[in-house]
Amino acid sequence: MDPWLSVSIRLVALLSSAWAAVALTVQVLWTRGSGRRDYSRPAGSPWRAVWYSFTTGMMPARKESARLHAAEFALGLVLHVGVLTCLLGLGLLVASPTTGIRVLAVLRIPAAVALLAGICLLLRRAISPVLRRLSTPDDYLAILATCGLLACCAFLPVDSRGQLVRLVYFTALLVYLPLGKLRHAVFFFVSRGNYARRLGYRGVYPPARAATE
Amino acid sequence: MPADDKTPADIATAAREALVRVVRGAAAYHLNACVRCGLCGESCHIYRADPTPENLPAAKAAKVASHYRRYCTLVGRYLPRLVGARDFTSAALEELVEAVYGRCTGCGRCGLHCSIGLDVAAIIRAGRHVLASIGMVPDGLQRTVSNQLETGNQMAIPRDELLSTAEWLSEDLKLERGDEAARVYVDQPGQRILYLVNPREVKFFPLSLMAAAGVFHAAGERWTMSSKFYDVTNYGFYSGDDDAARELTRRVMEEARALGVQEVILSECGHGFRSFRWEGPNWLGQEYPLPVRSVLELLEEYLAAGRIKVDPAKNSARVTLHDPCNLVRWGGVSEPQRRVLHQVVQDFVEMTPNRQDNFCCGGGGGMLSMSEYGDRRVASGATKAEQIRATGASIVATPCHNCADQLLELSKRYKLGVEIQAVVELVYSALL
Numbered sequence: 001m002d003p004w005l006s007v008s009i010r011l012v013a014l015l016s017s018a019w020a021a022v023a024l025t026v027q028v029l030w031t032r033g034s035g036r037r038d039y040s041r042p043a044g045s046p047w048r049a050v051w052y053s054f055t056t057g058m059m060p061a062r063k064e065s066a067r068l069h070a071a072e073f074a075l076g077l078v079l080h081v082g083v084l085t086c087l088l089g090l091g092l093l094v095a096s097p098t099t100g101i102r103v104l105a106v107l108r109i110p111a112a113v114a115l116l117a118g119i120c121l122l123l124r125r126a127i128s129p130v131l132r133r134l135s136t137p138d139d140y141l142a143i144l145a146t147c148g149l150l151a152c153c154a155f156l157p158v159d160s161r162g163q164l165v166r167l168v169y170f171t172a173l174l175v176y177l178p179l180g181k182l183r184h185a186v187f188f189f190v191s192r193g194n195y196a197r198r199l200g201y202r203g204v205y206p207p208a209r210a211a212t213e
Numbered sequence: 214m215p216a217d218d219k220t221p222a223d224i225a226t227a228a229r230e231a232l233v234r235v236v237r238g239a240a241a242y243h244l245n246a247c248v249r250c251g252l253c254g255e256s257c258h259i260y261r262a263d264p265t266p267e268n269l270p271a272a273k274a275a276k277v278a279s280h281y282r283r284y285c286t287l288v289g290r291y292l293p294r295l296v297g298a299r300d301f302t303s304a305a306l307e308e309l310v311e312a313v314y315g316r317c318t319g320c321g322r323c324g325l326h327c328s329i330g331l332d333v334a335a336i337i338r339a340g341r342h343v344l345a346s347i348g349m350v351p352d353g354l355q356r357t358v359s360n361q362l363e364t365g366n367q368m369a370i371p372r373d374e375l376l377s378t379a380e381w382l383s384e385d386l387k388l389e390r391g392d393e394a395a396r397v398y399v400d401q402p403g404q405r406i407l408y409l410v411n412p413r414e415v416k417f418f419p420l421s422l423m424a425a426a427g428v429f430h431a432a433g434e435r436w437t438m439s440s441k442f443y444d445v446t447n448y449g450f451y452s453g454d455d456d457a458a459r460e461l462t463r464r465v466m467e468e469a470r471a472l473g474v475q476e477v478i479l480s481e482c483g484h485g486f487r488s489f490r491w492e493g494p495n496w497l498g499q500e501y502p503l504p505v506r507s508v509l510e511l512l513e514e515y516l517a518a519g520r521i522k523v524d525p526a527k528n529s530a531r532v533t534l535h536d537p538c539n540l541v542r543w544g545g546v547s548e549p550q551r552r553v554l555h556q557v558v559q560d561f562v563e564m565t566p567n568r569q570d571n572f573c574c575g576g577g578g579g580m581l582s583m584s585e586y587g588d589r590r591v592a593s594g595a596t597k598a599e600q601i602r603a604t605g606a607s608i609v610a611t612p613c614h615n616c617a618d619q620l621l622e623l624s625k626r627y628k629l630g631v632e633i634q635a636v637v638e639l640v641y642s643a644l645l
Contacts, residue, residue, distance in 0.1 A: 031245065033237030039494035041504070043545050053330060064326040064570075065252040072252060076328065131251045133266045134275060136297030138288075139249055179288050180296065184246045184329065191246035192330030194239055202491060203545030207569050 002160075006097065009167045013094045016174035023178035024186045031190075042201050049200020050193050057196070057205070072124065075117040082114020083146050086153040090170040093163065101158055104166070111153035118147040142181040149173055224347050225301040229284050231346035232339070236281055240339040243331040244281045247274055253333070256326040258573045259316055259593040268316055270323035270333045276312040277340040280305070306349060313340035314351050315586045318578030318593075319451075320538035325569060334543075341453025350452045353582040357448040358457050365464070366444040368412040375399070375440055378415050382423045386430070395430040397422065400472075401437035407469045408436050408508075409445035409489070410480040411614040418614070424641035425480065425508065431644050432520040436478070442468045445485035446615075450492060451579030459496035462489065469503060477505045481612035481635045483537030484577065487544050507540070509612055512640055513549040516556055523643035528558040532639065533606035535564065535597070535620060536571035537613035550612050550636050557643035558610075564600045572596045574611075576619025591626050594619060598627035608632045610639055 060066040066073040089107050093100025122143045125131045152169050156162035177183060199205035219227075236244060253270040254260045260268040267273075275297070282289030282298035289298035299305050319334040327333065344350060350358070360369040376399060383396035398404065408429075414422040429436050442464045449457030469477050479486050486507050494501055515521045534554060541547045547568045554561050564571065575594035580586060597620070601609055609624075609631050611617050620633045 027245065028242075031237060031241035036238045039498065039500050040491045041494075041500070063328070064256055065328050068255050069252045072250070073328065076250070128251070130254075130266045130269060131249070134249045134251055134269065134272055136249075137294065138296045141295070179286075181248065184248050187242060187246035188329050191242040191332070194242050195324065195330050195332045198239075198332070199545075202543070204542060204569060208548055 005164070006160075009164060009171070010094045010097075013090075013167050013171045013174070016171045017091075017094075020174045020177045024183060027178060027183065028186065028190055038201060040201075042203075044200050044203030044205070046197040046200040049196045049205035052200075052206035053192055053196030062207075072121070075120050078117040079114050079121060079146070082110055082117065082150055086111050086114070086149055087170075089153065090149075090166060093167065094170075097163070101163065104153060105158050108154050111150045112155075115147055115150035115154055118143060118150060122147065136181075138180045145173055145176060145182065219347075221303055224303075224306070227347045228280075228301040228306065228343050231343045232280055232284060235339045235342040236285065239332065240277075240335045241281065241285070243333070243336050244274075244278045244339075246329050247271060247278060247331055248329060249275065250328055252328050253323040253326065256323040258320070258322070258575060258596045259318075259589070262593045262595045263589070267312070270317070270327075273312045273317050274331070274333050274336045276309050277336050277343075280309075280343075306344070306347075309340055310344055310349055310351065313337045313344065314354065314579070314583060315589065318538070318573050318575065318580055320573035320577055321542050322538070322570070322573060325542065338453055341451075342455065343453070345453040350454070351583045351585065353584055354448065354452050354579045357579070357582045358452050358454060361444060361446070361448055361461055362457055365442050366412040366415075367446050367448055368416050370412050370415055372440050375415055375443070378419055378422075379438070382419055382426065386423055386426055390427060390430055392430065395427065397426045398437040399440050402472050404437040404472070404474055405435040406437075406476045406478045406511075407465075407472055407474040408438050408478050408480065409443055409465065409485070410438065411446055411482050411485065412444055413614045413618070414480065415443075418617075421481075421614075421635045421638055424635070424638040427641045427644065428512065428515070428521060428637055431522075432515045437472060437474070439465075439468045439472060445480050445482045445489070447485060447488035447493075448579060448582070450484055450488045451582075455496060458488065458492065462493040462496050465489070466493075466497070466501060474503070476503055478511055479505065479507050481508060481614060481637065483539035483541075483544070483613035483616060486546065487539040490544060507544075507546050507549070507612070509546060509549040509553065509636060512553050512637065516553060521640070522645040523557050523640065524645050525557055525559045525643060527643045528608075528639050529560070530558075530608050531560040531562060531604070531606040532558040532608045532610055533562050533564050533601065533604040534567070535574060535601075535609055535611040535613075535616055536568055537611065537616045538571070538573050538577055540612060541571060542569050550610070553636055553640060554610060557640050558608075562604045562606055564604055572600060574616045574619045574623065576615050576622075581615055581618055590619070591622055594623040595627070598623045598629060601629055601631060602627070606631060608634055608639075610634055610636050612636050 089103045152166045249271050257270050279299040282296045288296050317337045321334040324333045357367045361367045379397040379399050386395045447461050489505050574597045575590050580590045617633045624631050
């Protein structure tokens, strides 16, 4: 790739990363509000609950939705791990093109697998009458956008043209990230953590015993 | 319903202001995180009974989310169709009433099993808050809140009726316990505890109150009720009216101070416990000056300290336990009632699932006050009915009087043939 073009597109990618980071931080801070101290007397440990919620609490044994919908749960996991890995690879491409190219070459097959999972979930959304009714255009846009990212990582050649397209796509995705459904990438952690802290404070989480005994 | 003198534009403005005010702090986290994966259906007792798209927890949350996106997000403001953002029109508000009051008890089971970890109940309550702020609380529920605010108790029981009930209960208790000191104490200053009860105990199920009085007597407890503010329930919590909820909490805490008690003990009431124990201090914006506990914790303490002696053989029938959502899943009190029941009944059997994973009986969220949703309420108890049937129990203990009402109805409708009892009643039956 032309050095000037390489620097320019990487700079634009950095700016879009900064935009996503700032916009998401502002959103999290706005939603947090101010002065939300809990005046009730605690009965448990919020942090133990957060740990539980992000570990054991996410396992199918403890999460009914994962247990009853094992296929969708597995597809979701594959998709999200694939997307996260590809985003990290693309981040490396911005920071250090040589390393990034090597990493992205390794990620081709995982990206293709994740893409397949994404397509399955897209079809599920499009076919299921319940989900179709529940979905907004943004739901389709979000999964199409992530599938596009995975396709870029899986199938584009590892040459300068491929790099350029990947970086342009990466940049566009980062611009969209804080605006639509994809912001759940951050709010998943905020929401789950907030809920767990609340339940932990009250001694609900972690559960005293398995509920199925 | 909204006040007649308000235009639709006024109502929409008030609703928008309430929404922006209420979502910040917690609900907005969850509103931003839902991915509408649709995996939450089976966690909801209402969806299990009637699996229509409208009953999916994500669909109920989406009703609130659509307004959040419209007024609180950039894309929702400028490209509402892209993100399914909606204005507060009359039709949208009616749909919101149906979703947050008519199709959800706020039991929180869907949140516990959500693939993301959303507090769906917080979203639903934000929706209720918005509707309460524009006067769109269903009539039956609003009447209950008004009763509480105007008379001090949700059933509008006159003070004389409480006093006469306390009097005849005391007479019966004296005979049963053979002691003049065994009685229902009302308005006695300087006692150790202030006992709050569900007015249903005074009006329809006085034996529950008598059982508590009998156990307190056996334990040598110094206790009293207040004739002014004895109601453990808080329907402002259900309706989404934080101002009413705050006022009801304030009155009780003021009364506790005036009577000079050292502790407030809450009778068996799920949402009453949650309201007073967990939400109350936050409504008041300050810590309580004295502890507030469930009577279940007190009963466990009596047994552990040997203050009461019991014989489980006196309760020989098979007993199972229903876990009220607000007490267990939202309140963290799951073990005291079990430890108590293991000591006072001979044959105790758990429902499956239980504790935090229990299914709502269908009577929560103020559903019992909203007759328009009566059929749906009873139908939504089908899962609970099957749970009960599977235990083979003849008695269902439930530490919640709202749940008890619903379980009584479920027993009739689903021909379960079970008796519903409060935990304190079983303790009283087992007293030596």
